[in-house]
Amino acid sequence: MENLSTPSTSNDSVGNVSVDEIRKDFPIFDRPADNRLVYLDSGASSQRPRQVLEAMDRYYSTTHANVHRGVYRIAEEATRLYEQARVELGEFIGAPNPEREIVFTKNATEALNLVSQGLGRKILTKDSAIVLTEMEHHANLVPWMILKEQIGFEIRYIPFDSQGILDLTDLDRLLDGASILGVTMIGNVLGTINPVADLARAAHSAGALLVADGAQHVPHMPTNVEELGIDLMALTGHKMLGPTGIGALWAKESILDLMMPFLGGGDMIEDVRLGGYSPNVIPYKFEAGTPPIAEAIGLGEAVRYLKGIGMENIHQHDHVLVEYAMMRIAERFGSTIKIHGPQDPALRGGLLSIEMEGVHPHDLSQVLDEYDVCVRAGHHCAKPLMKKLGVGATARASFYLYNDTKDVDALIEALAKAQAFFA
Amino acid sequence: MENLSTPSTSNDSVGNVSVDEIRKDFPIFDRPADNRLVYLDSGASSQRPRQVLEAMDRYYSTTHANVHRGVYRIAEEATRLYEQARVELGEFIGAPNPEREIVFTKNATEALNLVSQGLGRKILTKDSAIVLTEMEHHANLVPWMILKEQIGFEIRYIPFDSQGILDLTDLDRLLDGASILGVTMIGNVLGTINPVADLARAAHSAGALLVADGAQHVPHMPTNVEELGIDLMALTGHKMLGPTGIGALWAKESILDLMMPFLGGGDMIEDVRLGGYSPNVIPYKFEAGTPPIAEAIGLGEAVRYLKGIGMENIHQHDHVLVEYAMMRIAERFGSTIKIHGPQDPALRGGLLSIEMEGVHPHDLSQVLDEYDVCVRAGHHCAKPLMKKLGVGATARASFYLYNDTKDVDALIEALAKAQAFFA
Amino acid sequence: MNGLEDLYREIILDHYKNPRNQGELPVPPAHAEEGHNPLCGDEVIVYVEIGDGKVKDIKIGGQGCSISRSSASMMTTAVKGRTIEEVDELIHRFKVMMSLEESDGSKADPNAEVSLDEFGELAALQGVVKFPVRIKCATLPWNTLDLGIKKVLAG
């Protein structure tokens, strides 16, 4: 225990790089040591390294112009940088044809709306069925509910068990006659790493497409859409060291070709007449209007940064921190703190939803903040899941490459203070 | 003429501030004088002053966190900054209730899609009619065509005359039975300033709502939605010194209340159950997922910058440059260069579509770029208009507060070189 | 921890741990109004029975944080037995105390005199104003009561 509360620094590195070194890249952590920002909310949004900020500033300061339409050099260069970011992101997730299969959106939510309105509207009718899970984020629930209001179809849900693990007992029955299976790759409340490859196989045998919500997975684990057998995947930039205002949908070329246009406007057309329009080729067909150019470039830089550290290293690091945090919480708080989701750290991503007996998550988060420990309190945009857990809110601590055991220790101490305060 | 080609610097100020001073705020213009970037494509996208870049960097470096969901201080501060940008933008366009009437989107295009899917889907049926103009940007055409494919209704068009001015002779007949009149406030190819207040009055007498595309107006002229009688207006950040990835819809509170949700996901809900959802209050009802937070903050800073210079001064400055450019082109090139749109500079915003006899716009733009003069060549996302003009493309020069008569002079010289090259 | 002690006054923690008027009322004669804080998941159900122009009885269901629960608890003791006019006035004054901007968009006067006397224990919630995110927690039960009364009166 002694040894745990003053951990050897050897734990505090990601691959070969020490967390202290990594933190130097993040301007927000540039504070005196006795005023450390213990940021444990990367599950909601990560911080950005200066490399990303500099890439965007450099773009704005040297080559900004609208893309895809200019003949002059800075417009050409802007277009090149934007398209290069597309390729970099695509390669990062193992897309076979990055330049045609990545559609930039403003966030993961827009990407999932594009799936429901572009694919769902095309292949679903009122007699169709789709399958989701009870642990989905609202971003993978509400777009389907909106489409259902418009055209009608059945939505079925895969339940999860008391460990927060998907219960696949009835999977074949649920998939029977379904056209789409939508699943979050890592649950944003429970932390569960879902068996996406198995689900993809099951979906495909049933003739359904697998739509993956990669918002929590892509930033934290190696992600290869082809190996996992995914058909469409949404991701979001601000959770993976990129800027706000950018996300993406990846989908197989044949699926993107099939999908209906969603947002209409400039760039997504091949021709427009007063009587109608014809859509452009993919991926432009889905990118209406001026895209988030600087944001795409920033995301490309974020991808380079993550690749530099190594996604397997990041996953490993998340795992070490979660394991350490779970152990310390159990030791220190016993049954007065409950951790939702899988009790085996190997089954989870780098986040923990904490329930402290007698202290509401808001109050917990408020007291933690007093000690510069930032955790998220609320329903985490997963209200159906919360209802099933029987709680209105949880306090969630989530880790990333710039966190280390010092952050976990600070969390533990702050939790103890909160418990004392409300005792 | 002598005097024109070496203009007195007194013309080269915006209000009290000299263009040379203004240019110092824009890093992209930080080049040696003999290598001046003659950027005449602000109609496609403007450049950004360092104040805007610094505001975003400051945000990322000190207070970034996801908005609306965190109890801890930096999340609270992020939320405050984001909401403050909403109010600043709303006040800038004269919104009566800025905090409830501004919906942040990724660009003007998304805003207009929100109008068609949120309002159109609510009030239109297959027997309805809407009225647009023949000079609309694709952003105010294609969203309506997409909705028309989904639910059917009639689209009627107000024509324009040989001077690029809307022909309102048949307006009453066109509006008869129509529910919506959509119009661009300044035509992005012809430069025509449209009579929005008159159109709003006509629309209202016919029982129709006025949807204004403010993408070219808001950056260049004082805009007061209430005085103009507009019901809904789209705008885009990157054309008004703001970052890419941000735009907005303003609409009257009662209209936003009426509108159906569009994108579904986190933040736009009040409650979600497995069986369905209920939407949040405005404006959140329309802001699904993590919004472009840094971009909103950057746009707020851009608004402050524009207010500092003064929108009337900017409009005046645009006018001076357009008048000077038209005069010099007429003097130098006679009938070998045709300017589309109103021949009276008082009727136009700060842009000129140029047609040079015997030289295709692409080739023109290419040669101009060789002299560091950036103009846009193409259909400017207004293909129906181009068809009516009988051309495939035009070369468009557009001015902004950082341009001065030196830029016009450079344009004239480069045009002469191009003419010689292709002679 | 100065800020925290401002937020969590003793009386607030007391109402949180020993909430008054918890439970349900039979509907009818009572009316049940449900309120959500969409951003955090707090839920309150206000059971209110109105008769003779008064709040005859009131009870609170749902779940939430210390601020929303204690605010609800204090609210019940403050409004029970009062006339609708008094309750309306109290709701208004509570909102003025909580914020410059009401959730319905109307502006409250920041300089309005808020007499602490009339509020009694409620004044303890004043510390919430320094924590903008928590204002919604404090006002949730009040907005819900407000809506419930309006619905009852509208028939």
Added chain:
Amino acid sequence: MNGLEDLYREIILDHYKNPRNQGELPVPPAHAEEGHNPLCGDEVIVYVEIGDGKVKDIKIGGQGCSISRSSASMMTTAVKGRTIEEVDELIHRFKVMMSLEESDGSKADPNAEVSLDEFGELAALQGVVKFPVRIKCATLPWNTLDLGIKKVLAG
């Protein structure tokens, strides 16, 4: 202006000002294929008459910039009278010359030997590669011809 002269070789300007095989062919026997460059508005209509496994005749309509018009003009002289196989090969080689990445997503080999002899005048378009935006101008007529031939062969 070195760059510009690389782009606008004399022969290109000549084909632009004096385009070969302009006009229409009667449809049928010819097939008319329309191509757009959605980003700039260039349009080309390729009228192609195929018989005996050969491009018997070809004409060009539409409008566009010097690069797309001269490319179309040169294309007509290059393919007229050739067998479908030869034309296919020519289209492929032209795309390889123009770009590392074809618009259909397949990768061209950047080190592929592009024999200028076979191209004749067409080699003059090589300067376009330095101006990525203009590559689409140059390839538009070729992609359109390609599609047209495929449609004819597919019946």
